[in-house]
Amino acid sequence: MAAGRGEFFASFFEGLRRKQNPNCGLRAAGSRRWPEPTVKKYEADFLQMGTSQSEENSIEKLPSEVLLNILSHLDASSLCCVGLVAKLFHRLAADNVLWQKMYVSHFGSRTWRPKPAVADDEEEEEEEEEAQQHRAAGYWKKMYFRSLAGQEVKKWRREKRDVNPFTGLPDMTGRTLKNLNVSWELTLCREPGSKVTMEPSRADFFDSSVIVLFRGGPVVRYPEIRSLSLHGVRKGTARPGWRSLLFQLDVRSQPGRLSGDAGGVKLRSLQPGVSIGTWGEEDSVLFIMVSLHFHQLVERSLLGSPVCPYSEPAQLPYMDHSDPASGLHGYSLHLVLHNHAAKIMSRTFLQLRCHSVQDGLLELRVVDRKDLSQHRALSGSITLPWSSEGLDGCVENCCILSLTLLDEFQKPFWCVSSSVFVAAAVTPPSDDYAGEHFLLRFLQPEGRLRMELVRLTGPRQFMLIGLVLQLPVLKVNERFGREY
Incomplete structure (x- = not known):
C-alpha cells in the first residue's frame, strides 16, 4: 500500500x-x-x-486483541478478503473465536455434538473453552463454509422433490440449474500439450435434457485433439476455482462416428452425447454440441471433484419376494427425439414387459411393427440444425435422442441423451407403408435401442412403426436381486 x-x-x-x-x-x-x-x-x-x-507499519504494532475486535465487525466475505492482505491478517482472519461467533449467529448452534440432558452451565463452558484451545486454527472457518454448503444442498434438494409423473425426473431440474447459476466448461487437450477452455455460447433446456453448444475461441483442428473433458462450474460463488468433472473422453481411442456431411461440414458423434462439427480439409472445429440428461445432473455438476466425477450412492437390490416376476414387467419409457430448436417426437409408453431373454439381453417390445394401432407419426423431419460464427446449416437424418427408462418402482433405470442418426434399411421391415424405410440404432453397455421408421411417399412424413429396447440381464439381476 x-x-x-x-x-x-x-x-x-x-x-x-x-x-x-x-x-x-x-x-x-x-x-x-x-x-x-x-x-x-x-x-x-x-x-x-x-x-x-x-x-x-503502525497497524501491525496494534495489539492482536484490538485487531480481532476490529475484524469481528466484518462479514464472512470481507473477512476472507482481509486474510489475503498480509501474513498477520491471514492468521487473525482464521481465528477460531471469530468464526465460532459467526457460526453461532448464522446456524444457531455452537457445536456439532448434542448437549447432555443434565449438565452444569459452568462446567459446560469450561469444557467448551478447553476444547476451543485444542482445536487447530481455521477449524470453525471450515465448519462454517461446510455447513453453509450443506445448507444450500438441502435447499436445492428440497426443490427437486416434486417428480414429473411422465419422465420420473425432478420437475424443477432446469430451474434449479438456472437459479444456482450452474454452467459448464469444455477443455480440449491438444497434441503439443496445450489446453483450450471453451465456455458455452448457448444452452437449450428441454423436459429431460439440456443441449450445451460451444463455439468460438482459437482455431483447433480435430486431429490435434487428444482428449476432452467437461466440468460443471458455478458462477459468482465463494469457490470460484472449483470444477466438477462430468466426463472425460480420450478422442484417440474413440475417434467418433461420422454422422453426416452437409456442405463441407462434417459431424462426428462421440459418447457420451458429444457431437463435433468440423469444416474443410483441415477439419477445423466449428462447434461442439454436448447433450446432458437431467438424471442427477445437478449433483454431477456440483458435487464432483476436478478429477473425479460424482458417484451416485450404491442402491441395494429391491428383493421383492412377493412377486416372482419382479424385474420383468412394469417398466415405463419416456422418449424424446429433438434438436436444439424443436421437438420431433415426445412419447411416454407405460406397462412395458419382457418378451424374451436372449444372449444375456432382456427384450422390451415398446412398439410392435405388426400392430398398426401402436404406430405413431413424428411431428417434424429428423434434422440437426447447427450454427457457428458466420456459418449455419443443417445435417439431415440426425437428431438428439433423450431416453428415460423407469423400473416398476418408477425409479430411473437407464437414462441417456445423445446424438443419433438414421440410416436407410437394407430390407424394408414392413409392407404396410409406401416410402423409404430407415433404422435408428443406439448401443451402450447399459442398453440397446432399435427404432424402425418409414418416410411416407406423399406427405414426406416420418412414421414410427417399430421400437425395441434390450437391457443387460446382469443389470436387471443387480437391481432386483434375481438370477435370470
Whole structure:
C-alpha cells in the first residue's frame, strides 16, 4: 500500500512540474500557479510520510486483541478478503473465536455434538473453552463454509422433490440449474500439450435434457485433439476455482462416428452425447454440441471433484419376494427425439414387459411393427440444425435422442441423451407403408435401442412403426436381486 502511494505522489508532483513548464503546452485559464519551492516542500513531506508508514507499519504494532475486535465487525466475505492482505491478517482472519461467533449467529448452534440432558452451565463452558484451545486454527472457518454448503444442498434438494409423473425426473431440474447459476466448461487437450477452455455460447433446456453448444475461441483442428473433458462450474460463488468433472473422453481411442456431411461440414458423434462439427480439409472445429440428461445432473455438476466425477450412492437390490416376476414387467419409457430448436417426437409408453431373454439381453417390445394401432407419426423431419460464427446449416437424418427408462418402482433405470442418426434399411421391415424405410440404432453397455421408421411417399412424413429396447440381464439381476 505504501509503495502504491509513493508511485501516486511521484506521478502527482511530476504533473505539477509539467504544468509549471511553459513548453509542455498551454495552461488552463484561471488555474493556480504553484511555486516550485512549495512543490518541493509538499513532495518531501508526502514522501517522508509514505516512508515512515512503510518502515514503521503502525497497524501491525496494534495489539492482536484490538485487531480481532476490529475484524469481528466484518462479514464472512470481507473477512476472507482481509486474510489475503498480509501474513498477520491471514492468521487473525482464521481465528477460531471469530468464526465460532459467526457460526453461532448464522446456524444457531455452537457445536456439532448434542448437549447432555443434565449438565452444569459452568462446567459446560469450561469444557467448551478447553476444547476451543485444542482445536487447530481455521477449524470453525471450515465448519462454517461446510455447513453453509450443506445448507444450500438441502435447499436445492428440497426443490427437486416434486417428480414429473411422465419422465420420473425432478420437475424443477432446469430451474434449479438456472437459479444456482450452474454452467459448464469444455477443455480440449491438444497434441503439443496445450489446453483450450471453451465456455458455452448457448444452452437449450428441454423436459429431460439440456443441449450445451460451444463455439468460438482459437482455431483447433480435430486431429490435434487428444482428449476432452467437461466440468460443471458455478458462477459468482465463494469457490470460484472449483470444477466438477462430468466426463472425460480420450478422442484417440474413440475417434467418433461420422454422422453426416452437409456442405463441407462434417459431424462426428462421440459418447457420451458429444457431437463435433468440423469444416474443410483441415477439419477445423466449428462447434461442439454436448447433450446432458437431467438424471442427477445437478449433483454431477456440483458435487464432483476436478478429477473425479460424482458417484451416485450404491442402491441395494429391491428383493421383492412377493412377486416372482419382479424385474420383468412394469417398466415405463419416456422418449424424446429433438434438436436444439424443436421437438420431433415426445412419447411416454407405460406397462412395458419382457418378451424374451436372449444372449444375456432382456427384450422390451415398446412398439410392435405388426400392430398398426401402436404406430405413431413424428411431428417434424429428423434434422440437426447447427450454427457457428458466420456459418449455419443443417445435417439431415440426425437428431438428439433423450431416453428415460423407469423400473416398476418408477425409479430411473437407464437414462441417456445423445446424438443419433438414421440410416436407410437394407430390407424394408414392413409392407404396410409406401416410402423409404430407415433404422435408428443406439448401443451402450447399459442398453440397446432399435427404432424402425418409414418416410411416407406423399406427405414426406416420418412414421414410427417399430421400437425395441434390450437391457443387460446382469443389470436387471443387480437391481432386483434375481438370477435370470
